[in-house]
Amino acid sequence: METLIQIENIHKIYNPGENEVRALDNVSLTIHHGELVAIIGHSGSGKSTLMNILGCLDVPTSGQYFLNGQDVSGLSDNQLSDIRNQEIGFIFQGFNLIANLDALGNVELPLIYRGIPRQRRRRLAALALKKVGLEARMKHKPNELSGGQQQRVAVARAVAAQPPVILADEPTGNLDTKSTQEIMDILKGLHKSGRTVIIITHDDDIARQTDRVIRIIDGKIQEDYYNNREDIHDEVEENNKSH
Numbered sequence: 732m733e734t735l736i737q738i739e740n741i742h743k744i745y746n747p748g749e750n751e752v753r754a755l756d757n758v759s760l761t762i763h764h765g766e767l768v769a770i771i772g773h774s775g776s777g778k779s780t781l782m783n784i785l786g787c788l789d790v791p792t793s794g795q796y797f798l799n800g801q802d803v804s805g806l807s808d809n810q811l812s813d814i815r816n817q818e819i820g821f822i823f824q825g826f827n828l829i830a831n832l833d834a835l836g837n838v839e840l841p842l843i844y845r846g847i848p849r850q851r852r853r854r855l856a857a858l859a860l861k862k863v864g865l866e867a868r869m870k871h872k873p874n875e876l877s878g879g880q881q882q883r884v885a886v887a888r889a890v891a892a893q894p895p896v897i898l899a900d901e902p903t904g905n906l907d908t909k910s911t912q913e914i915m916d917i918l919k920g921l922h923k924s925g926r927t928v929i930i931i932t933h934d935d936d937i938a939r940q941t942d943r944v945i946r947i948i949d950g951k952i953q954e955d956y957y958n959n960r961e962d963i964h965d966e967v968e969e970n971n972k973s974h
Contacts, residue, residue, distance in 0.1 A: 732763035734800075735896065735927055736785060741794035741804075743780050743950075754780040755791070756950040762929065764895070767922040769930045769938035770945045777950040779900070782931045786819055786898045787811040799895075816845055820889030824901035826881045828873040828888075834860060835869040838888045845892055852891075859887035863917055879910025886917055890926070897921055897928045903937060915940055 743755040754777050762768055772778035783789035784796060787803055790811070796804040803814060815821075828837045835856050842852035860869050863883040873881050882902060889897055899918060903911035915937065922928045922942075930941060938944045939958060946954040 732765065734761055735764045735766075735798070736760070736762040737797040738784070738791075739795045739797075741781075741784065741791045741796065743777075743784065743789070744792045747792075753950050755784070758794075758947075758950070758952055760945065760952065760955075762927065764927055765922070765925060767919065767928045767930075767942045768945060769932055769941040769943070770947060771932055771935065771938045772947040773933055776947050778931050778933075778947050780950075781947060782898065782900055782929075785929065786821060787815050816841070818894055818896055820892070820894040820897045822882070822885050822889045822897065822899040822902045824904040826873070826878075826885045826905075828881055828884060830873055833870045833872050834865060834876070834884045834887075837873070837884055838891050841888060842892055847892070855891045855893075856887070859891035860884070862890070863887045877910070878906055879913055882906060882910065882914055883917065886914065886921075890921060895927060897926050898931075899928065900931045901933070902930065903932075903934070911937075 738758060738760050741755050741758045742753065745752040745754060758781065770778050770781060780789070784791055787798070791804055794804065795802055798814065798818065803811065806814070829840065832840070835853070838856035838859050839852050842855060847855070857869065860866055863886050865880060865883055865887065868876060868880060873884070876884065897918070902918070903914050906914065918928050918930065919940065930937060932938060941958065943957050944954065945952060
C-alpha cells in the first residue's frame, strides 16, 4: 500500500524547561492510503495533540511529518492552511456549524475558501448532503436539526470537496447510540469509497469498528494492531521495531 502519512521521531513539548509537558514523546507512525484507523487514548494521553499535528493544525517541537511525501513539519501557517484546505476534511465533536447558515450553506462554506465557482459548489454541497441522507433537510438551520443530523451536516461539509483524508475528532462524542452508529456507518462507507479515514476516540467500541487501532498512552504509542488480521499485525510490529 502507498504511504500517505509518515511521522518520524515526533516530539511535542509544552512549557520547555523545569515544568515541561511532553504531550508527544518520540512518536513514529506510518498510515497508508485507504486505511480506516482509530487513534485511541484517554484524556491527556496525547491523542488530540497527535491529531492536531496530523491535521496540520499544529507543528511538532521536533521530528518530521511527511504528508503525501512532502515534509510539512516546518511549513508556515499559510502553507499549512493551504494543505488543510486541499488535503484534509475535518469532523469535530462539537459540529462547529454556523448558526445562521442552513445545512447547504454550512457544507458550501469550505468550498468557497477553495475558490470553487458558485454553481459547482452548490452541486457538490447538495451531493454531499444527499450522501449522508439529508437531501430533505438542506434548508434547515442547525437549531432545526437533531444532534445526529448536525453531525451528518458536519460529515457532508468534510467530504464535499472530496479530500483524500478525513480526520474525525471524537465524531460521536455528543451523540446517542443510534446516531453514533449512523455516523460510523457513514464513515465506513467513505472508507469503502477510497477515502483514508482517521478517527480520534476514547471509545473502544468505536475502535473495534475500524481496521486498525493505534493506542496512545502518556504521549507514546503503546499498541498498533489490525482488527482480525493477524498477518498484518505481525507486519506492523516489525515496522515499529524498525523505527
